[in-house]
Amino acid sequence: MGPDTAEPGREANERPSPSRVLFKGGFVADTQARLLVRADVLVEDERIVQVVGEGVSVPEAERVLDVRDCLVLPGFVNAHTHSYATLSRHVGNGLPLEPWMVHTWANTNGRTAEETKLSALLTALEAVKTGTTALLDHLGGDVMTTSAALEAFDELGIRASVAPMISDLALPDTVGVPADQWPAAARANSPAFLPANADDLLARTEELHRTWHGRNGRMAVFLGPSAPQRCSTGLLERCAELAEKLDMGVHTHLLESRAQAAIPPPPGARSWVDHLKSVGLLSPRLSVAHGVWLDGDDIADLAESGVTIVHNPQSNLQLGSGIAELEQWRSHNVPAALGTDGVNCGGSMDMLSSMRLAAILHRPGQADPAKWESAWSVLELATRAGAQALALADVGTLHAGMKADLSVFDLRTSAFATHEDPLASLVFSSYDHRARWVMVGGHLIVDDGIVATVDEDAIVAEAAEMHRHLLRRNDKYAELARAQQTFLTRVSAEATPPREIMAFRRQSRQP
Numbered sequence: 001m002g003p004d005t006a007e008p009g010r011e012a013n014e015r016p017s018p019s020r021v022l023f024k025g026g027f028v029a030d031t032q033a034r035l036l037v038r039a040d041v042l043v044e045d046e047r048i049v050q051v052v053g054e055g056v057s058v059p060e061a062e063r064v065l066d067v068r069d070c071l072v073l074p075g076f077v078n079a080h081t082h083s084y085a086t087l088s089r090h091v092g093n094g095l096p097l098e099p100w101m102v103h104t105w106a107n108t109n110g111r112t113a114e115e116t117k118l119s120a121l122l123t124a125l126e127a128v129k130t131g132t133t134a135l136l137d138h139l140g141g142d143v144m145t146t147s148a149a150l151e152a153f154d155e156l157g158i159r160a161s162v163a164p165m166i167s168d169l170a171l172p173d174t175v176g177v178p179a180d181q182w183p184a185a186a187r188a189n190s191p192a193f194l195p196a197n198a199d200d201l202l203a204r205t206e207e208l209h210r211t212w213h214g215r216n217g218r219m220a221v222f223l224g225p226s227a228p229q230r231c232s233t234g235l236l237e238r239c240a241e242l243a244e245k246l247d248m249g250v251h252t253h254l255l256e257s258r259a260q261a262a263i264p265p266p267p268g269a270r271s272w273v274d275h276l277k278s279v280g281l282l283s284p285r286l287s288v289a290h291g292v293w294l295d296g297d298d299i300a301d302l303a304e305s306g307v308t309i310v311h312n313p314q315s316n317l318q319l320g321s322g323i324a325e326l327e328q329w330r331s332h333n334v335p336a337a338l339g340t341d342g343v344n345c346g347g348s349m350d351m352l353s354s355m356r357l358a359a360i361l362h363r364p365g366q367a368d369p370a371k372w373e374s375a376w377s378v379l380e381l382a383t384r385a386g387a388q389a390l391a392l393a394d395v396g397t398l399h400a401g402m403k404a405d406l407s408v409f410d411l412r413t414s415a416f417a418t419h420e421d422p423l424a425s426l427v428f429s430s431y432d433h434r435a436r437w438v439m440v441g442g443h444l445i446v447d448d449g450i451v452a453t454v455d456e457d458a459i460v461a462e463a464a465e466m467h468r469h470l471l472r473r474n475d476k477y478a479e480l481a482r483a484q485q486t487f488l489t490r491v492s493a494e495a496t497p498p499r500e501i502m503a504f505r506r507q508s509r510q511p
């Protein structure tokens with residue numbers, strides 16, 4: 001979409017912003033050299049135009065920010081989240097994925113555009129306040145509600161790729177237990193027992209793509225099949241064709257839980273990854289969330305195809321799904337990125353929490369500390385690698401010519417008092433992850449700790465009543481979820497993944 005295209009919403013979102021902003025004298029992260037350098041960063045319009053060391057003169061800027069006591073980092077890219085989750089943060093909390101999902105579904109069913117927008121605003125607020133400048137939102141709903149989330153991201157000014165989450169199979173197929181084996185109370189009047197129409201689902205995605213993709217240079221629409229075991233082979237094939245035809249990114253969940261790994265792939269496929277390969281989806285345009293229950297051949301296939309696996313460490317722990325094999329992905333050179341997942345299973349939108357977990361979670365399985373993740377390696381996952389997963393070619397590092405997406409963290413707290421290693425202190429030690437300044441495409445979204453584009457207090461004030469209303473309105477679905485919970489907890493507990501996967505995990509010492 002050309003820059004002169006007049007589309008609805010454009011004028012409303014053109015914020016007056018100084019054309020030149022100078023971040024003066026901060027510790028600037030050179031993520032390629034893995035060094036912090038005292039430098040000035042000059043931004044003109046939407047791009048970084050100069051990163052120069054002390055003593056080098058820079059042109060005058062309309063706005064000069066003194067960042068001498070600050071870390072200047074590329075903005076974080078959250079490569080997997082769900083914005084619906086922020087309005088139902090603890091619904092189903094304390095359950096594994098399969099029973100948790102039916103509670104989630106019960107709470108989100110029938111969300112209005114207004115509710116979807118508020119949830120997206122809350123999500124994006126928490127993201128930008130903690131230094132995230134781009135996110136991928138895997139979001140279910142119709143065109144109207146999904147558009148409401150895109151509006152929210154556009155108003156707030158974050159960079160967003162929305163992958164409308166689609167699935168055409170009925171709930172029993174998605175967990176691998178035929179409907180007639182469910183207890184009667186768990187299937188009575190359940191709308192989730194009806195399959196959806198693939199034509200409608202793809203038409204919705206196409207319409208959103210036509211309307212939103214490329215808007216304001218920040219919005220993108222991806223294809224978002226929910227997970228391979230939740231979609232018919234036909235739907236997955238058509239996703240692959242459409243992605244090719246419209247040059248779209250594709251995002252899906254993949255083998256997150258034991259129960260998913262225990263569902264046999266369709267006839268003729270060696271594994272679920274092999275199935276994705278046979279429908280034509282394995283390519284660099286695909287990113288997959290989780291990938292906890294893969295075997296060595298799957299990882300080799302993903303590496304060969306350039307698929308990005310998005311690690312969501314907190315969600316994998318919080319739902320008891322398992323510990324992903326980040327180290328194996330690394331040794332096979334699979335592109336890896338980092339996400340928080342929805343806050344209803346991943347805690348919060350704070351990418352520094354994900355970075356901390358990714359840095360320490362895999363250490364007990366690796367005797368050679370030289371192979372451990374470091375503050376720099378997880379920063380790379382959270383910036384450049386995420387940008388690649390979102391197909392953002394000129395985002396993710398702080399160099400002249402790149403888009404001006406950056407986050408500034410104040411170092412004047414106890415975690416940084418000794419001046420030892422500011423980046424390590426931020427990743428491993430800091431208890432306050434609020435960014436002081438956050439810029440997206442040259443616009444200051446967080447200015448001296450305050451979100452400049454939307455009214456944060458008003459958004460927060462609305463949430464509790466909306467949550468209460470959702471609980472009341474969807475109580476009949478919640479009752480059904482309670483009836484399904486015991487059964488699905490048993491399905492989850494009794495699931496037996498194939499021998500190859502179990503052997504591979506034992507060999508790489510993952511619980």
Ligand SMILES: [Zn+2]
Binds near residue numbers: 138289
């Ligand atoms: Zn997810």
